[in-house]
Amino acid sequence: MIHQIQRLGIAYHFASDIDHVLKQLNETCLVCNNGERDIDDLYTAEQLSPPLATQVRHALKQTIRRGVPRLEARRYISMYEAEPSHDEVLLSLAKSDFNRLQKQHHKELFDLAVDGFRLQEEITICKRQARGRYFWILGVHFEPELAVARRMMTKVIAVTSVLDDLCDVYGTYEGLELFTQAFQSLQFSVIDAL
Structure with missing residues (x-):
């Protein structure tokens, strides 16, 4: 059982x-x-x-x-x-739970996609989609009570993806070295040098 x-x-x-x-x-x-x-x-x-x-x-x-x-x-x-x-009761519970969670996940994904669309309007270099980032986190945190964690982790991955894309397209070797130093030391005064 x-x-x-x-x-x-x-x-x-x-x-x-x-x-x-x-x-x-x-x-x-x-x-x-x-x-x-x-x-x-x-x-x-x-x-x-x-x-x-x-x-x-x-x-x-x-x-x-x-x-x-x-x-x-x-x-x-x-x-x-x-x-x-x-067991019909167990099967019915599993189906209704699956459908309920799927509906919740669709709503969360829609909300994240709207946020992602706003971000893509502001930064045209964003090429990764919210769906993939969300599915990645969904593989780890699918339970309904972890909705906030899913949303936060998806946003962290989105910001990381944007930073990666910006560094790939606009980064120079010297600028990326300074950025890495600032990020590793968490001294935001180094950002002025960028």
Whole structure:
């Protein structure tokens, strides 16, 4: 059940409960096996039912920790729905949570795109899009309560991108050396020399 909740992308709702259950399960496993893991009951993918074999192949190809959480949740919702024994309540919660978060992310992206458009009007050299910057941060912070962090990090990346573009186009070697010194020392008096 914990695996399904994690794969469906709704584990953040139950984080403390999952942590508690996993700690208990780990302690029980260690006591029952005298501290050793029992690997005699592993099966090959050929022995599994087709929906489960698909999940196993995907899990071996890309673990849940290596994937982008929202993309992995979307992929697993389809796999879980194909399972004959899926829990309708859990599936419904996962779908509604996914759709709610997607709607929130679209709104945030729209707001950031409007800000980015204003910036692009002022600085014509800005070539990177807000969508890519936002998606990058979304891979790390997808939870609804981290909206402010997503917005701030996207803006930090936007400013960094603008500085990079400005340095690429307008920077001279001497000017960039002074800029680097000012930035590293955080002495803004050096900026006057630029």
